[in-house]
Amino acid sequence: MTTITARNIVIEALNAASIPELSSNKGIIEFSSGVGDIKISSLELDSLAKMEFCIYIEIHYGVSIVPDRLDEFETLSRLASHIQDILDD
């Protein structure tokens, strides 16, 4: 799995979590093309959004992530790498 694919999975899941104005977020656009990164804390995800994000990843890709531990990844690129590592195993 490529890094870009893993990053796009993260964006898919953020869309599923109904994060507002995601599509117009310049940082997201750069992130999806493989450059730039975004701090997870800057997205201000509430507990519901985190739950929906993690459910999406689990149900579509079989990767289990605890919603309360999302912030520990700090950035979306680290989160994408984590997903990529699991799926590549």
Add this chain to the structure above:
Amino acid sequence: MTLIEKLRNFRKVIPDIQALVSINESICYRDLSDIVAAGAATLYQHGIKPNDCVGLIVADELEHILASLSLLALGTRQITLPSHDSSDKHRDLILRSQVRFIVTDQLDVNNNLNLDLNYISWSRTNFLPINRSLRFTEGMLLISTSGTTSNSNIVPFTETQISDQAERHFDYSHERLLRLSSVEFNASKRHRLYSLWNGGTNVFRPNGGLQEIISHAISQEVTCIDVSRMHVSEICSIPNIKMLSGIKVRTGGTEVPMVLRNEFSSMVPGSLYVRYASTETGAISMAGPNDHNIEGSCGKPLPGVKVEIVNDFGETLPSNSIGEIRVQAKGMATNYLDNQEQTTRRFRDGWFYPGDNGCIQTDGNLIVYGRKDDMIILNGINIFPFEIEHVLEMHPDVDYAIALALPSTIHGQIPVAAVQLKPGSKVGLEELMNYSREKLALKCPRRILITEALPRNGQGKLLRREAQSFFMQKKI
């Protein structure tokens, strides 16, 4: 009074009323009792004795009922081995019931089961004369459950229990009843026997499609047609549905969503009856034409049936509270034949627990929400599958939907759904997801799979376990 005693009585009281009507033959009550007595005498001469266990493989519906009645008259224990079932299924039922004889109308039945069984051909042309000096003990029916949500159980019923169940259906006394599903399905067989106990008329369906069957029902002056939920959908599609006016259409269970009930009732007002029942108790309640006002409505309990809603501690809950349904009814089963664990779990303190959640409204109406075990718990949020299924089925392009729980070590269970679209529909997944999210919010399915056909058993009931397996395979 047992069924066989009733038939002897009807021989004198209603001799000319039709008891059984097939395409080729009509048998009135005067002749029915004699045929049954001759059948019992013949089977006795072939070596079947009271208390022997007999497997019945008779596909012809009228002959099946005659054979079944003869076995009851002989005081045997009988179990139906549906001709459409596999050898493995037959073998399982035979061994568990300790069957020694097979009575069959199928000449090509071979003993490919490698079991020590006596095969007896059922044919009225070989009947011996009636021997009225023969008197036997009460017979017994062993009924296998459909096993839609768990492995099949075998439920023993004495003739007296069947008669007690039949008493709830006193309206059958003036009904001419046609059932779409074969007597080889246990629910269908029991209602045929209920009809006979009440002196009603059983009309058997011809071969052919729904249109032919309905035309036949009208020509035979059928007053009540019993169908599966799937048939209700099909009936709504036939062009001249209004010809059903004046005929009761009865179907079963919580699988009949309000959108379908309303659609049917708008086309044929005053006809639809929805029954809630279990193999172990027989019919529990019935929603009549004026009772289809709330999702899951199953009407008031039938005469002789008591229904309560209890919490996890077995305490009775007040009206309008949701909890587990328990039932007490004259003639209900008291145990499973060979499953002590399930017997202990389901039969407690004189009550039977069907395993469904529901509530009783202030007016006494029973609302059934679905299987307790099927409840989906997503991070502590309780979701009844029917909540998702009914919303999806309200979508104009969805024919059937089934909601399932995918296990998750983090979230408990994640609700997902599989849908079968209406023919010609082209609705996309994204639209369905958006629609269900809008209607259900947190309770929405997080993934929807579209399939050509949802898995069903022979009676048209959706098979949740198989759907679950199907979803798990398609998940990733």
